[in-house]
Amino acid sequence: MMSPERDHLDYTANKRYGVGKSYGTFGELLQGVLPNEQNFLVTFPIEKYSECKYYPSVTGDLSITPQGKLKSLDLARKLLSYYDKPVSGHLVIDSELVQGKGLASSTADMIAVSRAIEDVFGMEIPVGVVESFIRDIEPTDGIMHAGIVVYYHKKLELRESLGSCPPLSILALDEGGEIDTIKYNQVEREVSQVDKTEYQSLLSDMSSALRHHDLKLLGRVTTRSAILNQKNRPKKTLDSMREICDSIGGVGVVTAHSGTYIGIILSDDDPDYTTKREIGLESLRQLGYPVEVFNSCSSHYVKKEVPV
Structure with a gap:
């Protein structure tokens, strides 16, 4: 595995690394199915976070720590390829959200990854682009949108924002x-x-x-x-x-x-x-x-x- 500290001379961006962060959600305030057959949920944002540091490089593969964060690694590859950036470097995720408990841990990881990539390259990735790639990975929780939202979690589409x-x-x-x-x-x-x-x-x-x-x-x-x-x-x-x-x-x-x-x-x-x-x-x-x-x-x- 590439050492992000040792390989910093190869970085292609102005920053040595980028940082992204996303909160999780405590389950859902409400979840069900509407008469139009749409599966929906209402998010409940909480002060528990996933943070990602992305150390870019012009050489080597793209890797991630912890190694099991394969959904986040998949999203990073898709985004870097889409924006014609080197698909290399190292991602480090530090999360307060326990997996498999209903706290949107994997979604928060992926949103943190997308924001770390934004930070490194000084760009803004539209939410719709992130959603389009996550759609191929898993159903998600809508926490890429600020505040409490009504979200179609199986088709990854915002229905409406209900405010803070x-x-x-x-x-x-x-x-x-x-x-x-x-x-x-x-x-x-x-x-x-x-x-x-x-x-x-x-x-x-x-x-x-x-x-x-x-x-x-x-x-x-x-x-x-x-x-x-x-x-x-x-x-x-x-x-x-x-x-x-x-x-x-x-x-x-x-x-x-x-x-x-x-x-x-x-x-x-x-x-x-x-x-x-x-x-x-x-x-x-x-x-x-x-x-x-x-x-x-x-x-x-x-x-x-x-x-x-």
Whole structure:
């Protein structure tokens, strides 16, 4: 393997290396199938990141660390070839997102790679170009778009942006195991017309909840989505999580629909936030699974009052 430190004299760009970064998502605020047969999800951006450093070179092959990040390596090759750049150098990915858990780890890796390539060569790669190449690799989560978005994850197409994410925390537990996103999405699941109509209504409610900063409505939608998802990827702790959420006055339950995480949403603006967090975490620990707190990506959030 090429050493990125030793081979820096061969770099073709002004920078010795480029850096790219992408946040992940805690499962989905909502996921389902609409009456038009489109599979969709609503992202939940979190402050957990994947970072890539790209050390370009005019000689040698293109390699990656960790070696198992083959999807990211594939995307890098496609992008470099598309823009007529040397398909060589070394990519180093450092991620806070655990694979196979429903945190969009592989998508975040790939977006970080594309942004590192942009950084090295001082160019802007249109989102549509990145999506077109990822489409050949795997279904994806829509996190290449800022804020909360409604995304057709199987056809890799943005439906709409719902704005920035409110300041929220997720008291989460991991039920264990690992899910292969590609295999999961290859299975065609029967969704009734009744459920499709309900998903359409839930999506409308989610949009309204975010426009009006109605966290109670948001929580009802996320909880209902978690319940409906029991037909596809059931969570053993859903009933317990709902009971704990109700007992501490949480916003609602949220799940990684094709992952292993499930969590309780709290509002960071809740005057009883600290107490609810402490009691909630203790109750989660008693369920016997690893527990973690995630924070929403809300640094640019601006609350807008929308008249009813």
